[in-house]
Amino acid sequence: MNQIILEAKNITKSFGNTNALKNVDFYLYESTIHGLLGENGAGKSSLMNILSGIYQPENGSLYIDGEKVKKLNPDIASKLGIGMVHQEFRLIDNFSIKDNLTLSKANIYTNSFHEGYEKYSDIFSLTVNYSTPISELSVGEKQKIEIMKLIFNNNKIMLLDEPTAVLTPQETNQLKISLKKLSKEDGKTIVLITHKLKEIQEFTDYIFVLKDGVMVAKDLETKNVTKNELITLMMGEIKQSEIRKDNQKGTNKLEIENISFENTHSNVPTLENLSLKVRAGEILGIAGVSGNGQVELANIISGIEREYSGKVIVNGKNISNQGVSSRKNLNLSYIPENRLGVGLAPGVSIIDNSAVKDYYKARFGPHLSGNKMLNYLNILIKQFSIKAPNPKAEVSTLSGGNMQKLLMGRELISNPEVIIAAQPTRGLDVNAVEALHDLIVMQRDKGAAVMLISEDLDELFKLSDRIIVMYEGRIVKEFSMDEADIESVGLAMAGLNE
Amino acid sequence: MNKYLLSKKIVINELSTFYSFLIGLSIGIGIGSIILLTQGQNPIEVFSLMLRLSVGSVKSISTSLNKAIPLILAGLGISIINSVKLWNIGAEGQIFMGGIALNFLYINTEISSPNLMIVYLLITSFIGGAVCILFPAIAKVLFGVNEIITTLLFNYIIIGLTIYLVNGPWKDPGSLNFPAATYVGKEVYLPTVFGRLSYGFIICFLCTIGVHYLKEKSVFGYELRISGGSALTAIYAGINAKQKAFIAMLIGGGLAGLAGGVELLSQTHRVSTGLSQGFGYTAIIVAAITGMRPFGIFLVGSLFGALTIGGSVIQTMGVSSYIADVIQATTLFGALIAQFFFTYKIIKVSEDV
Numbered sequence: 001m002n003q004i005i006l007e008a009k010n011i012t013k014s015f016g017n018t019n020a021l022k023n024v025d026f027y028l029y030e031s032t033i034h035g036l037l038g039e040n041g042a043g044k045s046s047l048m049n050i051l052s053g054i055y056q057p058e059n060g061s062l063y064i065d066g067e068k069v070k071k072l073n074p075d076i077a078s079k080l081g082i083g084m085v086h087q088e089f090r091l092i093d094n095f096s097i098k099d100n101l102t103l104s105k106a107n108i109y110t111n112s113f114h115e116g117y118e119k120y121s122d123i124f125s126l127t128v129n130y131s132t133p134i135s136e137l138s139v140g141e142k143q144k145i146e147i148m149k150l151i152f153n154n155n156k157i158m159l160l161d162e163p164t165a166v167l168t169p170q171e172t173n174q175l176k177i178s179l180k181k182l183s184k185e186d187g188k189t190i191v192l193i194t195h196k197l198k199e200i201q202e203f204t205d206y207i208f209v210l211k212d213g214v215m216v217a218k219d220l221e222t223k224n225v226t227k228n229e230l231i232t233l234m235m236g237e238i239k240q241s242e243i244r245k246d247n248q249k250g251t252n253k254l255e256i257e258n259i260s261f262e263n264t265h266s267n268v269p270t271l272e273n274l275s276l277k278v279r280a281g282e283i284l285g286i287a288g289v290s291g292n293g294q295v296e297l298a299n300i301i302s303g304i305e306r307e308y309s310g311k312v313i314v315n316g317k318n319i320s321n322q323g324v325s326s327r328k329n330l331n332l333s334y335i336p337e338n339r340l341g342v343g344l345a346p347g348v349s350i351i352d353n354s355a356v357k358d359y360y361k362a363r364f365g366p367h368l369s370g371n372k373m374l375n376y377l378n379i380l381i382k383q384f385s386i387k388a389p390n391p392k393a394e395v396s397t398l399s400g401g402n403m404q405k406l407l408m409g410r411e412l413i414s415n416p417e418v419i420i421a422a423q424p425t426r427g428l429d430v431n432a433v434e435a436l437h438d439l440i441v442m443q444r445d446k447g448a449a450v451m452l453i454s455e456d457l458d459e460l461f462k463l464s465d466r467i468i469v470m471y472e473g474r475i476v477k478e479f480s481m482d483e484a485d486i487e488s489v490g491l492a493m494a495g496l497n498e
Numbered sequence: 499m500n501k502y503l504l505s506k507k508i509v510i511n512e513l514s515t516f517y518s519f520l521i522g523l524s525i526g527i528g529i530g531s532i533i534l535l536t537q538g539q540n541p542i543e544v545f546s547l548m549l550r551l552s553v554g555s556v557k558s559i560s561t562s563l564n565k566a567i568p569l570i571l572a573g574l575g576i577s578i579i580n581s582v583k584l585w586n587i588g589a590e591g592q593i594f595m596g597g598i599a600l601n602f603l604y605i606n607t608e609i610s611s612p613n614l615m616i617v618y619l620l621i622t623s624f625i626g627g628a629v630c631i632l633f634p635a636i637a638k639v640l641f642g643v644n645e646i647i648t649t650l651l652f653n654y655i656i657i658g659l660t661i662y663l664v665n666g667p668w669k670d671p672g673s674l675n676f677p678a679a680t681y682v683g684k685e686v687y688l689p690t691v692f693g694r695l696s697y698g699f700i701i702c703f704l705c706t707i708g709v710h711y712l713k714e715k716s717v718f719g720y721e722l723r724i725s726g727g728s729a730l731t732a733i734y735a736g737i738n739a740k741q742k743a744f745i746a747m748l749i750g751g752g753l754a755g756l757a758g759g760v761e762l763l764s765q766t767h768r769v770s771t772g773l774s775q776g777f778g779y780t781a782i783i784v785a786a787i788t789g790m791r792p793f794g795i796f797l798v799g800s801l802f803g804a805l806t807i808g809g810s811v812i813q814t815m816g817v818s819s820y821i822a823d824v825i826q827a828t829t830l831f832g833a834l835i836a837q838f839f840f841t842y843k844i845i846k847v848s849e850d851v
Contacts, residue, residue, distance in 0.1 A: 304733055324736035334734070342734050345727025352723055356735045359720055368717045397506070 002029040004066075005189050006051070006082070006157055011060035013046055020046040021057070022213045028157065033183050033190045035204035035222070037197075037234055040290065040455060041427065043213040044193045048159045052084040053077035078106055083155025085146045087162050091134045097145055098130040106153040120148050123186070124178045140171035144178070151182075157189045158182075164199055165291075176203050195234070195289060197227050197494045209233045231490035235457050243441055243462055245481065250280030252316075253449030254301070254418045259310035261296055261473075269293040271300075271473045274310070278418070278449040283440065285464030286453040289493055290423070293473035294453045295337055298420050301451070302334035303327040314418055328357065330418075333411035337422035337453070343407045344395045350406065351377050351391040357410050384409035384439070401432030408439055415446055422453040437463060457486060471495045504842045514840035515789040519798065522787065522833025526825040533824060534817065544817055548808030558807070560695035564765065566803025567698045568593060568757040568774065572781035573788075573795040574709045575627070575753030580790045581713055581722035582743045588634065588649030589754040590778025591656035592627035596758030597766075597773045598660065599626025601668065604682050612685040619686060620701070620759045627755015628748040630656060635747040639740040645747070653778070657771070664770055678770035688764040696764035703796070705753060710792040712749075722746055754778060780806075783830045789837070802826055 007027040013020045021043045028034055038044045049055040051062070053072040062069040064080050077083075091100050102113060109116035117130050124144040134142060143163055150158045164172045176199075182188040183205075192203050200207060201222060209217040209230065217233045254277070261271040271293050278284045288294055299305035301312055303324040311320050314330050336342040344353045354377040355362060362372035377391055386405045388398060395403065408424065421440060425433040440463060444450055454460050460467055467484050469477045469492040477492040511517070531541035552562045572589040579586045586592075600623040609615040634648035661677065668679035688697045713719040725732040725739035732739035758773060766773050784802055788794025809822025 302734075303736075324734070328736060336734060338730070341728055342730045345724050345731035348723055348727035348731075352720065352727075355720070356724060356731065359717070359735075363717045366716050366718065368715060368720050370715065392512075394506075 002031055004028065005030040005064065007063040008047075008051065009061050009063070011047065011050060011057045011062075013043075013050060013055060013057045019213050021050075024060075024210070024213070024215045025218065026051075026208060026215065027219075028189050028191065029206065030189055031183050031187045032206060033179060033192060033204045035200035035207040036191055036193045036210065037195065037200050037207055037230060038210035039195060039234060042210040042234075044210055045161060046213075047210065048084060048161055048191070048193060051077070051157075052082055052159060054084075078104075078153060078155060081154060081156040082159065083150035083153055083157070084159040085143075085150065085161060085163060087165060089142050089146055091142060091145060091149075093135040094133060096131045096133050097128065097137075100134055100145060101130075101149055101152045104149075104153050108154045109152055116152065120151055123181045124148065125174060139166050140168065140174070143167065143171075143175070147178075151186075151188070156187070157191075159191045159193070161193045162195075163192065164194065164196065172199065179203060197230055198496070200230070201227070211236055227491065227494075227496065228487050231487055231494075235486055235490055243437070245465060247281050247444055247465070249282045249465070250447060252277045253280045253314065254278040254451065255311075255313040256297075256301065257311040257313065259297070259300060259308055259312070261293075261300060261305065261308040263296075263307075269296060269473045271296055271308070274473075274475055276468060276475065278451055280417070280447045280449050281444055282465045283444050283450040283452055283463050285460035285467040286451060286470055287457065287460050287467050287489055287493055288453075288455070288470035290337075290455055292470045294422065294470055296473075297470070298334060298336070298422050298451075298453060301420055302332065302336075304334075331414060331416045332418045333357070333414070333416035333420070335408055335411050335419070335421040335424055337426075339400075339404055339407055340396060344403060346396045347394055349392050350388050350395050350398065353395040354380055354391075354406060354410055358414070380406065380409040380413060383413065385435070401428050401435075404428060404432065404436060408436060412439060412443055415443070415448070417448055419443055419448050419450045420453070421450065423455065424452070425454075425456070425459060433459075457489060460489075461486075469493055503845050505845050507841060507843050511840060515791065515794065515837065518833045518836035518840060519787055519794075519829070521836040522829040522831070525832030526827075526829035529828045530821055530825045533821065537817070539815070539817055544812055544815065544821075547815065548805075548812055548822075551811040552804040552808035556692055557694065559804075560690075560692055562804035562807045563699050563800060564694065564696050564803070565806050566800040567696065567702050567764070568761045568777040569781050569784050569802055570702045570796055570799035571705060571757035571760065572754040572778050573784040573799055574705055574792055575750035575757075576781055576785040577750075577788075577790040577792060577795055578709055578713060578722075578753070579746050579750035580785065581719065581726055582739075582746050583726040584638070584743060584747065585646050585782075586631065586649050586747070586750050586754070587646055587782065588631060588652045588751070588778070589757075589781050590774055590776065591649075591653035592630045592751045592754035593758035593761065593774040593778050594656045594660050594769075595626040595630035596623035596755030597626075597762045597769050598656075598663065598758075599623055599629070599755065600759045600762055601679055601682070601769045604686070605668075616686050616688065616763065619763065620756060623759025623762070624752040624756045627758065628752040630755065631747050631751030635744050635751075638747070639744050660769065660771055660773070668769060670768070676770075678772075679768050681768045682763070686763060687767065688760065690764075696760070698760035698764045701756070701760060705756070706792050706796045709753070713792065718742070718745075754781070757781075780826065783826055787830050787833045 004027050009025055011021050011024040024047060026047060036044050046055060050057050053074040053076060062072060098113060126141060126144050128141060163175065167175060179190055183190050194200055204222050207220040207222055207225065208215060211234060257275050259271055259274040269292060274297060286294055296305060300308050303322060311318055314332060319327055340346050351373055355373050362369045374391060380386060381388055384405045387402050425436050440450060452463055465481060467479045467489060468475050469489060479489060534541045534544055551558055553559050572593060575589060576586045600619045603619055603622040609618060630652060631649060634645050634652060637643035637648055638645045664677045664679050670678055670680040690696055721737045721742050724735060724737055725742050729739045762773060780802060784795055784799045788798050805822045805825060809819040813819050
């Protein structure tokens with residue numbers, strides 16, 4: 001076992017009232033690849049941002065080569081040899097590769113750039129000339145330059161935040177080979193942040209697992225752990241369901257048939273031949289790591305995305321050709337994943353936002369009744385216990401929980417027949433989550449067909465009557481609640497179908 | 499170590515824009531005074547003269563308000579376009595285009611009733627302004643071209659067109675080589691009240707009420723607000739955000755065109771390069787100071803009209819009329835800074851490791 005090069009002890013960090021990290025211990029061995037595994041929001045990025053000096057922890061200490069670090073900011077971290085590649089590239093598009101690599105004062109190849117570039121372009125199997133501007137590179141090549149930048153800045157500890165998220169399988173494979181060479185032959189210490197199990201098993205030597213801000217497993221030797229063990233660690237045990245599941249299910253309210261969707265925009269997943277049905281009084285859980293086509297599916301059902309093939313049927317009626325407004329008239333409600341930005345318009349008042357779904361009910365010809373809107377808001381505030389003192393204040397002044405209550409209240413008050421709820425409780429505190437879950441179940445009991453898109457398996461197991469798993473734009477598996485267990489759903493989410 | 503952060507206030511005082519304006523105006527007058535002092539003038543004397551000559555009598559008030567009409571109308575146009583968070587920097591060109599369109603109709607038609615003719619002419623000037631912003635609006639909604647650049651550049655095109663017309667086809671043979679079009683007939687001059695106050699001011703007041711209603715009380719205004727807040731929310735709500743932005747831009751351009759039409763029929767009575775004296779640009783200041791509120795634009799526009807008149811009359815004292823421009827600009831500057839502090843608070847956060 002190699003020597004410990006960096007040690008973080010007892011790190012605690014909170015944002016507002018939420019604890020992002022609780023007494024986390026973390027350490028890195030020299031010339032080794034470490035995997036940091038965890039679900040979205042588990043605290044992976046927070047921890048990396050602390051190590052690279054971007055965030056200051058409330059508590060805890062950091063040792064590099066056994067010496068305590070008194071003060072840390074990105075500059076000092078870089079001097080101590082810690083560098084990070086963020087999910088979004090931080091390259092200057094109009095500059096050449098060489099200019100980007102030599103931009104920093106810390107560059108150690110000032111006088112021998114060619115030598116350095118030759119050595120590392122070889123390790124990265126990079127075949128482009130260094131005078132090429134960044135804008136002409138592929139995403140995979142940009143990723144390599146980002147990592148190379150750390151090397152040129154003499155960063156021996158390299159923190160890579162989801163580096164494979166944007167790569168093709170071939171590029172991912174190549175990156176794996178390059179990173180192994182870097183650690184074994186060049187002595188670099190690497191941390192790979194990911195929630196993809198396959199990669200963590202192939203890339204790393206040691207694995208650390210974060211869950212809800214707690215380091216639940218450290219120093220696991222990769223070759224000695226199985227996928228199933230990792231999934232259990234990452235997702236935790238499922239709490240006993242407290243929701244009655246004796247609900248009466250009725251006829252099919254929402255049916256989609258053979259939906260296919262292709263978009264030329266990069267990073268938008270393609271949907272392939274999706275079909276599913278949701279009955280009245282039923283909650284269908286859609287599990288999947290975000291970015292596997294769930295948003296696109298929800299947009300297609302709600303009418304926002306119109307360029308698709310296949311059928312959307314509500315109450316037996318084919319509505320594939322109808323737009324958002326006429327679908328709303330069918331009493332279809334959509335609670336979008338992006339609550340501020342899609343569901344609610346930032347910079348616009350609370351009262352205006354409360355009327356987004358039903359504002360046409362307050363109109364008389366061209367006139368919009370302010371009183372009717374205010375009454376409607378007051379009903380929402382009362383019925384859904386929203387804390388919103390000033391209707392004219394911008395909606396972004398509300399807390400996350402109140403924002404979501406406003407959004408869900410607005411969408412649910414008309415007792416819709418079909419509800420699409422995407423990540424309805426993400427990032428909210430426990431009490432708000434409970435209240436919102438109750439709302440969803442209440443709608444179910446009133447006979448609504450609910451499609452619940454979530455990454456949170458606790459939530460899906462608690463609320464769903466059935467679970468469908470989406471992976472790379474396809475439905476890979478369907479579970480009834482009797483046969484669903486955390487391991488098999490987790491494996492399906494990771495694209496590993498036995 | 500402590501770090502200071504800006505945080506948006508939850509409750510913003512409703513009168514904050516008004517207070518900001520007062521603070522800005524004080525800063526403007528203060529800086530104006532300093533400049534006057536460096537020129538060896540007594541600020542109190544200069545300002546009291548400005549005050550007397552701009553609002554000291556019914557006659558001078560009328561003159562000031564006449565000056566305010568194009569500022570208010572163009573400002574209202576900027577305000578309605580800003581409902582969708584877009585900026586119209588092209589009001590200057592739209593004012594000229596309003597005048598050009600009006601003159602085109604005047605030359606080419608004959609209508610027996612002068613009053614009816616005036617109505618037609620003003621509607622035409624509105625259409626002229628709307629046509630002037632048509633290309634920037636199409637470029638914006640179809641291709642996302644930045645409207646600030648296109649509306650600004652259109653000013654130069656339209657002023658070029660004006661110069662061509664008044665030196666070429668429309669040149670008045672009797673103008674002793676001064677580049678201007680022939681005067682319109684007296685029968686289509688806008689009538690006046692209180693001696694010289696143009697009927698344009700009444701149009702202006704009605705437009706203020708209309709724009710206020712449109713922005714604050716109508717379905718259209720609501721749809722504009724949502725579209726401006728987030729295009730994605732608009733799509734989600736089934737609002738055609740692009741269509742709304744397009745219509746708002748045409749109305750806004752049209753109001754600036756109407757400003758040109760009213761100015762022509764009440765003041766200049768002909769197309770020339772002097773039809774607008776930077777009204778379209780000053781209107782941006784007026785609209786920005788008031789936080790795009792229609793009644794605010796009406797009041798501040800009136801005040802700025804008086805300032806301009808005051809500025810021009812103090813030239814007789816040997817003081818440059820640009821002192822009025824200095825005050826207008828520093829008022830905007832001061833008001834924006836003051837508004838910033840009404841909107842944000844500075845909070846101290848501890849940054850200890």
